[in-house]
Amino acid sequence: MADNFFLPQASLDTLFAALTGDGRRILAPTDRDGRTELNPVTSPGDVAKDYLQTILSAKEAAFPKVERLMSFSTGAGSVDLKDAEPSAVPTVLFGIRPCEASGFKALDAVFNWDTRDRFFNARMEALAVIGIGCTRKDDACFCTSVGGGPGSTSGSDILLTPVEGGFLAEVLTEKGKAMAALAPEAFKADPGLEKKVVEVPVAFDQPGLTKRLKDRFEDGIWVEQSLRCVGCGACAFVCPTCVCFDIVEEADAKGGHRLRTWDSCGGHMFTLHASGHNPRETQAQRWRQRVYHKFSYYPERYDMLGCVGCGKCTRACPVDMNLQEHLAEAAQA
Amino acid sequence: MTDTNIYLPHLMRIAKITQEAPAVKTFRLEFMDAAAAEAFSFETGQFGLYSAFGEGESTFCIASSPTRKGYIECTFREAGRVTAALADKEEGDVVGFRGPYGNRFPIEQWKGKNLVFIAGGIALPPLRSVIWNCLDLRDWFKDITIVYGARSVADLVYKDELKEWEARPDVNLVVTVDPGGDVPGWTGKVGFVPPVVEALNPSPDNTVALVCGPPIMIKLTLPVLAKLGFSPEAIFTTLENRMKCGLGKCGRCNTGSSYVCKDGPVYTLEQLNSLPAEY
Numbered sequence: 323m324a325d326n327f328f329l330p331q332a333s334l335d336t337l338f339a340a341l342t343g344d345g346r347r348i349l350a351p352t353d354r355d356g357r358t359e360l361n362p363v364t365s366p367g368d369v370a371k372d373y374l375q376t377i378l379s380a381k382e383a384a385f386p387k388v389e390r391l392m393s394f395s396t397g398a399g400s401v402d403l404k405d406a407e408p409s410a411v412p413t414v415l416f417g418i419r420p421c422e423a424s425g426f427k428a429l430d431a432v433f434n435w436d437t438r439d440r441f442f443n444a445r446m447e448a449l450a451v452i453g454i455g456c457t458r459k460d461d462a463c464f465c466t467s468v469g470g471g472p473g474s475t476s477g478s479d480i481l482l483t484p485v486e487g488g489f490l491a492e493v494l495t496e497k498g499k500a501m502a503a504l505a506p507e508a509f510k511a512d513p514g515l516e517k518k519v520v521e522v523p524v525a526f527d528q529p530g531l532t533k534r535l536k537d538r539f540e541d542g543i544w545v546e547q548s549l550r551c552v553g554c555g556a557c558a559f560v561c562p563t564c565v566c567f568d569i570v571e572e573a574d575a576k577g578g579h580r581l582r583t584w585d586s587c588g589g590h591m592f593t594l595h596a597s598g599h600n601p602r603e604t605q606a607q608r609w610r611q612r613v614y615h616k617f618s619y620y621p622e623r624y625d626m627l628g629c630v631g632c633g634k635c636t637r638a639c640p641v642d643m644n645l646q647e648h649l650a651e652a653a654q655a
Numbered sequence: 656m657t658d659t660n661i662y663l664p665h666l667m668r669i670a671k672i673t674q675e676a677p678a679v680k681t682f683r684l685e686f687m688d689a690a691a692a693e694a695f696s697f698e699t700g701q702f703g704l705y706s707a708f709g710e711g712e713s714t715f716c717i718a719s720s721p722t723r724k725g726y727i728e729c730t731f732r733e734a735g736r737v738t739a740a741l742a743d744k745e746e747g748d749v750v751g752f753r754g755p756y757g758n759r760f761p762i763e764q765w766k767g768k769n770l771v772f773i774a775g776g777i778a779l780p781p782l783r784s785v786i787w788n789c790l791d792l793r794d795w796f797k798d799i800t801i802v803y804g805a806r807s808v809a810d811l812v813y814k815d816e817l818k819e820w821e822a823r824p825d826v827n828l829v830v831t832v833d834p835g836g837d838v839p840g841w842t843g844k845v846g847f848v849p850p851v852v853e854a855l856n857p858s859p860d861n862t863v864a865l866v867c868g869p870p871i872m873i874k875l876t877l878p879v880l881a882k883l884g885f886s887p888e889a890i891f892t893t894l895e896n897r898m899k900c901g902l903g904k905c906g907r908c909n910t911g912s913s914y915v916c917k918d919g920p921v922y923t924l925e926q927l928n929s930l931p932a933e934y
Contacts, residue, residue, distance in 0.1 A: 391662040394708045401708050401749040405660050436917060437902050440658035539931055566906030569662070569899045573709040580662070580711075585905070592907055593897050593933075596713075596734040599870050601896060601910070601933040611909070611933075619912040 325499075326512040330488040333508035334366035340505035341414050346450075349383060350416040351376050360415070369417055374460055379562035379634060380415055380422045384445040385429055387559075388583050391441070391569065395577030406579075410444040414501065416452045421465045421632035423453040423477030425562030431624040432565045441582070450497045453478035454489070455519045462633025464646045466522045470630055473519040483517050490515040525646045528617070528627070531653035535618040538652065539610070547648045548609035550641040555586030557612070557635035557645075563628050566592075587611050613652065661902055664706050664751030665691050670726060672746050675812040676805075678733040679777060680742055681718065684752060685726050696755075697721055699762060699788040700781070700893060700921040703754025704901050705729060707740035714898045716920070717755060718780035720787035727752070730780040730812060756901040757920045760785050760865070760891060762792070769798040771857045773876055775848050775868025776805050779812055781893045781920075782867050786820075793825060800827040800857055804848040804872070807836030829855060849875040852883075859884035865891045870934075877924060887925035894920045894934045910934050 329337070341348055342364055351370040352361040358373045360380060393404040415423075426446065433439035456463075456472035465471055475481045479498035482489035491509060493502050502509050558564040568585040572578050585592065588608050594600045602608050616628035629645075636644050671683035686692035698721055704712040713735075719728035733742040744750060762785065770789060774782045789796055801820060805811045811830065820828045831844035831851045844851055848868065857864075864885050866876050873892060880890055896908035896915040908915035911930040927934075 392660065396708050399747055399749065401666055401751070403663065403666065403751075405663055432904050432906075435903065437661045438658045439904065440660055443658050565904070567899065567904070569712065569905070571709060571711045575709075578709055582662075585899075585907075587906060587909075595895075595897055596732075596738070597869060607933070614911075615906075615909065619909065622912040 325493045326515070327491040327493065327502070327509035328485075328488060328512050328515060329482060329491040329509055333488065333505075333510075336508040337501075337505045338364065338366055340508070341501065344412075344504050346412045346414050348414045348416050349380075351418075360418070363416070374458065375419055375422070375632060375634065377634070377638065378560055379425065379632070380418045381425060381429060381562050381564075383413055383415055383449055384426060384442055385433075385565065385584075388581050389441060391580045391582050393577065393579045394573075396575070402577075406441075408441040408444040410448040412448045413445075414450050414452060417454045418451065419456055419632065420453050420472060420474040420476065420478065420481065421463075421470050421630040422562045423451050423481075424470055424474060425630045425632070426451075426477050428563035428620070428624075428626060428628050428630070429565050431620075431626060435624065450479045450501055451477060452480045452482060452501070455481060455483035455517070456522075457484050457518075457520050459520045459522050460633070460637075462636040462644070462646065463522050463631065464525045464633060465631035467525045467646070467649075468528055468627050468629050468631040471519070472522055473517055483519060485515050485518070490517055526650035526653045528653070531649055532617050532621050534653055534655070535614060539614070543652060544610040544613075545606040547643070547651070548606045551588070551605045551609055551643060552641055553588050553590065553605055553608065554640060555588050556638040556640065557643075558586035558588060559584055560634040560638045562630055562632060562634070563616070587615065613649070617649070662753070662900070664704070664712075664753045665695075667750050667752045669744055669746050669748050669750060672744075675730060675814070676810045678742070679730065679810075679812055680733075681728055681730040681812075682741070682744075682750070683719075683726050683728050684750065687749070692725070697727070698755070698759035699784045700759040701755035701757050702781075702895070702901070702916075702920060703727070703729070703752050703756060704898070705731075705737075705741065706751025706753075707737050707744070708749075708751060710740040711737045712751070712753070712899070713737040713741070714895065714901065716781040716784065716893065716895070718783050720784050720791060722788055722791040730777070730783075732777050753901060757916055758918065760893075760921050762788060762795075765789075765863050766795045767861070768796060769858070769862040770796055770800070771862055771864045772799075772801045772803075773848060773852055773864060773866045773868070774801075774803050775872040776810065777812065778867040778869065778872075779803055781895075782865055783813060783816070785865060790823075790826070797861070798827065799825065800829070800855070802829045802831070802848060802852055802855065804831040804833070804851065804868075805836070806833045808832055808838045808841055810836070847875075848872050849879045852876060853879045856883065859886070859889065863889050863891065867893050887928060888923050890924035892922060892924070892927070894922065896934055
């Protein structure tokens with residue numbers, strides 16, 4: 323059970339100082355050059371004011387855009403391999419939204435369902451999340467349609483909800499307790515604060531959608547919905563749960579590195595065989611894969627959804643595809 | 656931190672290179688690390704990721720039989736950046752290997768049965784592993800038939816082994832080349848694999864069929880086997896979707912809720928029928 327406290331706005335300074343004093347990096351939404359993105363901060367004053375969400379997701383803290391899996395040096399008839407250690411800096415993600423905080427579960431499902439991914443795990447171990455519940459939303463938000471909510475505690479170690487003069491602080495996990503213990507003076511007794519978050523209406527019947535997808539594979543709606551998709555992959559790159567990756571080499575004649583990079587199932591090359599045969603050769607097939615992977619294969623395989631309803635893909639799409647609307651359409655009989 | 660780096664390959668020395676056909680080579684690979692060699696085992700049907708350091712990794716089956724110890728073999732066609740770099744290697748050079756990955760052919764369940772192998776082109780390598788595995792356990796099985804087709808006589812791989820199988824009284828080998836692919840003195844058949852299988856008319860009774868080839872060959876051979884009376888659970892194939900990790904994470908081979916790299920690459924037709932046709 324969560325321990326509830328009152329965290330006065332002014333006490334954030336104390337908390338930030340205690341966290342940085344403990345050797346932790348704090349990543350929080352900042353406003354720079356007109357973009358709200360996660361960046362290292364040292365004081366609460368650096369944190370963006372009145373933001374809805376960052377454009378990119380928080381997944382980068384555990385699953386970077388590019389990371390080194392190993393290095394090698396090559397000589398005449400010899401190769402030396404050098405293992406790569408993940409640079410798992412103790413990090414606090416401050417101020418991410420509940421939708422994104424819950425997204426780490428979906429990444430963990432893939433990275434650890436069978437063999438364990440050292441790189442992801444090392445970063446997760448070093449990561450703590452102080453989420454902030456939502457007091458506003460936009461038209462792209464649909465967390466409540468996929469089992470989440472603007473005040474959901476899932477994935478947060480401490481969840482803050484704005485109240486008059488500060489925050490209601492729910493200390494949820496051992497990691498949360500450890501952070502609170504660094505600045506006990508910041509966390510005041512809860513005078514019985516009311517947790518008040520924005521209302522996000524349910525946009526579609528998700529269990530119905532998952533069921534409906536079972537017999538909708540050959541349906542024309544995947545073609546219709548994806549006609550304007552340009553396959554840019556922006557939806558995957560901003561997604562907190564998209565986990566598909568590429569492995570590439572960066573090398574010269576003497577050696578180099580093997581790198582893991584984000585990838586997207588929306589690209590033609592993603593499934594292209596060496597022979598030229600492509601199992602998903604049309605954009606419609608690739609769009610369908612995106613929807614099925616998140617709403618049919620994930621539930622079947624991992625007993626969870628591969629979507630948290632953050633709406634980042636809808637906001638990022640250059641041709642205005644709206645995931646929420648497409649899913650609502652697909653859920654219909 | 657107890658997790659190991661699952662992406663780290665073994666270093667392998669190329670012990671032998673065989674030029675099988677134009678642009679097709681077989682590497683015999685030996686572990687450079689004695690402890691890794693000792694700890695390694697695999698089963699027929701499994702695959703690996705092979706590194707040309709500096710270029711990347713490619714996915715091929717292990718084309719040798721697990722009954723042949725001390726090395727693994729892979730056969731590949733030069734098709735892209737990594738395979739071109741591999742093709743440039745010489746005996747004694749070092750490449751990387753991760754594996755074995757994926758499931759296997761359940762050969763112990765086929766004891767007392769007839770086996771029909773049907774392969775096309777560069778898809779003989781995965782079946783070659785099973786063929787030698789079964790020939791090394793010959794007593795387990797009844798009749799063994801191998802149908803192998805390639806575009807042309809030159810494109811046939813494992814030419815010496817085809818002669819060996821041809822000469823064995825306990826193997827029925829049928830080799831065919833596409834119309835126009837024959838040469839003067841060619842004693843094999845001329846024709847595409849599906850009609851050759853149909854004409855051969857193997858009995859489905861107590862028989863397992865293994866089919867591997869280019870998608871079009873598989874697509875046209877499956878109905879022939881159905882017509883001959885083979886049931887979907889008696890037909891096996893092995894898929895090779897594009898892969899990057901081989902570990903059920905990178906997402907590329909995902910077909911329906913199945914990961915070809917984990918739940919496959921070996922599937923019965925019955926299993927394939929329950930997946931979307933994205934392979």
